Amino acid sequence: MCYNAFPVRGTLFKQGGHIDPQCPLCLADIESTEYLFRWCTTTHLVWELAIEHKWIPCQVQFNRTQNWVQSFGTLKDMCNDKTLQRIAFL
Numbered sequence: 139m140c141y142n143a144f145p146v147r148g149t150l151f152k153q154g155g156h157i158d159p160q161c162p163l164c165l166a167d168i169e170s171t172e173y174l175f176r177w178c179t180t181t182h183l184v185w186e187l188a189i190e191h192k193w194i195p196c197q198v199q200f201n202r203t204q205n206w207v208q209s210f211g212t213l214k215d216m217c218n219d220k221t222l223q224r225i226a227f228l
Contacts, residue, residue, distance in 0.1 A: 144171050145153050184228060
């Protein structure tokens with residue numbers, strides 16, 4: 139995420155891949171790393187459901203105005219290993 143290295147559709151398309159660059163989760167915009175983690179409504183719903191069903195603690199909340207990289211950096215101090223594994227899975 140820090141190096142924009144996720145193989146998201148927008149990046150693959152820009153690199154010459156024959157792929158639809160639209161976000162397959164919400165179909166609302168071109169899928170980029172920033173879009174996926176900051177603006178995609180489906181991604182936000184997944185995080186909300188994980189918190190609602192107590193799969194991850196409620197203090198692990200992100201919003202669209204936060205810097206995701208910095209937010210992830212603070213998690214190691216807030217969460218135990220099991221929670222960090224769940225966050226990585228999400």
